[in-house]
Amino acid sequence: STTLFWFRRDLRLQDNAGLYHALRENQDVLPVFIFDTSILDKLDDRDDARVTFIHQSLELLKTQLEELGSSLLVLCGDPVRLYATLKPKAVYTNHDYEPYARERDVQISDILQRKDVAFKTFKDQVIFEKSEVVKDDGSPYTVFTPYSRKWKAALTPFHLKSYPTEKYFKHFLRTKRLPFPALDDLGFTPSPIDFPERVVKRAVVEKYDQQRDFPAVKGTTRLSVHLRFGTVSIRKLAQLGAQKNATWLNELIWRDFYQMILWHFPQVQSQSFKPAYDRIAWRNDPQEFEAWCEGRTGYPIVDAGMRELNATGFMHNRVRMIVASFLTKHLLIDWRWGEAYFAKKLLDYDLAANNGGWQWAAGSGCDAAPYFRVFNPRLQTEKFDKELVYVKKWVPEFESEKYPKPIVDQAFARERVLRVFKNALG
Ligand code: FAD
Incomplete structure (x- = not known):
């Protein structure tokens, strides 16, 4: 039997802690990646850019491994069930701190332990x-x-x-090329989005x-x-x-x-870090939410950010803060709605950073700005996009008749959020 190294959010051969340990301690390491169907099934878009990104990264890994005389085993299914059917010598992988992943890893570790198979995990991320x-x-x-x-x-x-994995590359299992599923086999199509370079x-x-x-x-x-x-x-x-x-x-x-x-504090996944913030009477107006998602709020910097996100899967950090503040404070929409939209669209979507960013913007998070600090989109634009270069790039029609009127008046929105937040927070 072979030793498996399980790739998850560490899709590289160089300086990879778990892979280093696997190779150093074994002579027959076969890397594996599992497309987790419970994650894939939740994605709304068949051309989800993250799936394309992973697929491309795996293709590269597989080529590199094949140049070394080895290959990459790519499976698709529920990792817990898959491990129930496998009996490797040992499984090595890197830590993942998300609640779903932690629970999954505990289950897998238990299953493997019953078969006397070690599950060894390392800090890498x-x-x-x-x-x-x-x-x-x-x-x-x-x-x-x-x-x-x-x-x-x-x-x-x-x-x-760095972990010098290359010293032990000879310890990859020598094997013929293994099959590689096309995106289509996974039920996806290629994303048209261009990925930032790995430079x-x-x-x-x-x-x-x-x-x-x-x-x-x-x-x-x-x-x-x-x-x-x-x-x-x-x-x-x-x-x-x-x-x-x-x-x-x-x-x-x-x-x-x-x-x-x-x-x-894994509860932050669904709850405000500061529990009092879950008493806020969010308005949660679905039409206003849709206008925000689509970049039609009549606030150019907000609309520019959302359009950048929708078109590229990326948004500049300054603008993430502005649009998140706008949704939660100007529109009084629950930060969880915004968080979920970002989760769907961001190429770099990461539960920890996204949840942290949203709760920071809403004021409900750890170390968040006090709630009475409400970003003013106009002043933010004057400070950070003075020449309107960013706004014009994404909202070229912003001075025309076609462009919508502001969805809510600045002074009114500010007064309203202060009142509503104060009611909840005392
Ligand atoms: P750089 O500015 O070059 O920073 C380098 C790296 O540091 C980033 O790539 C990222 O990994 C990390 N980083 C930077 N800022 C933060 C931060 N505030 N919190 C955590 N890590 C940070 N970042 C994500 O990676 N995934 C998300 O899902 C995410 N959601 C966010 C949601 C909101 C509402 C906000 C305000 C911020 C969010 N961020 C998120 C943080 C930040 O906006 C992005 O990491 C950053 O814009 C990525 O651009 P960059 O790679 O050019 O970063």
């Missing part, structure tokens, strides 16, 4: 996980700044060191603190989809951040922070 960075009394941080301070103090070269632009990182807030400038790295699926290594990026730009490193720490929050 983040620099610090779970309780590695906690308060002195051992409890998790819920505020970012002290967390980030402790994170930086705990960082040593060891944490950034770390050093010049962008170096100027990150000056340029990151302007959506018309290519001032952020666009690596989020690659971090999401592990087609780049977080250790490599954190090393670059530590050397070149503290502001950028800080964003990578936010990423660890939200994974840590999700691990310790």
Whole structure:
């Protein structure tokens, strides 16, 4: 029997912690990827860009593995059931902190244990996980700044060191080429969306603190989809951040922070981190929600963001904050609605970061801005898109007759949200 290395959100051969351990400790490692039908079945769009992205990444992995005389086993189904039918020597994989994945992994570990098969898991996706960075009394941080301070103090070269998988590539199982399902076999069609390149632009990182807030400038790295699926290594990026730009490193720490929050507080998946926020009387007007989704609110910066999202699967961080604030505060629509829409559309969709971002914007999250701070889209535009380059790119008709009137008046919306939030929060 062979040893399996199970790829999940770590779709690369280089600097992959679990893969390194599998190869170092075994001579016959066969990598496997499972298209989880319970996840695929929930996707609304047959041309979902994430499925295309994964499919392309697997194709590349398989080619690389075949050049090494091995191959990639690609399965499709319910991972728990599949593992019930397999009897490998051992299974290696990397940690996943999402509630669904944790439960799945516990079930698989139990099934394998009954067959005397070891299930070995490793930290790979983040620099610090779970309780590695906690308060002195051992409890998790819920505020970012002290967390980030402790994170930086705990960082040593060891944490950034890459796992030299290539030293053991000879330990991949030698096998003939294995079959590879086409997208069509999975019930999907190719997405027309162009994916951001897997290139770390050093010049962008170096100027990150000056340029990151302007959506018309290519001032952020666009690596989020690659971090999401592990087609780049977080250790490599954190090393670059530590050397070149503290502001950028800080964003990578936010990423660890939200994974840590999700691990310790899995209830945030459905509940407000601050429970009082679940008393808010959301208006949840379906037509207004639709206008927001489609970029027809009559607020150009909001509409530009939503149209960018719909067309590319990406939205600039500054604009994510503006549209999220607009939905929850101007329109008084439950952050969970916005979160779900982003989950459907974002290429880089990640439960921890998305939930963290939405709860931050709504004010319900850990370390969120106080609720009475309501983003003003016009002032945000003056500050961050002064020449209207971004707005004109996505909403060219914004000054014409065709463009809708504002869906809600700014002053009215502000007064209303303050009243409604105050009622709920006291
Ligand atoms: P850069 O600015 O170059 O940053 C580098 C990397 O750091 C990013 O690729 C990302 O992995 C990480 N990062 C940056 N900012 C954050 C942050 N605030 N929280 C966590 N990680 C961060 N990011 C996601 O990866 N997935 C999401 O589903 C997601 N949803 C969001 C929803 C809302 C409402 C908000 C306000 C933010 C959300 N973010 C999410 C965070 C952020 O907007 C994106 O990570 C960023 O825009 C990606 O662009 P980039 O790769 O150019 O990032």
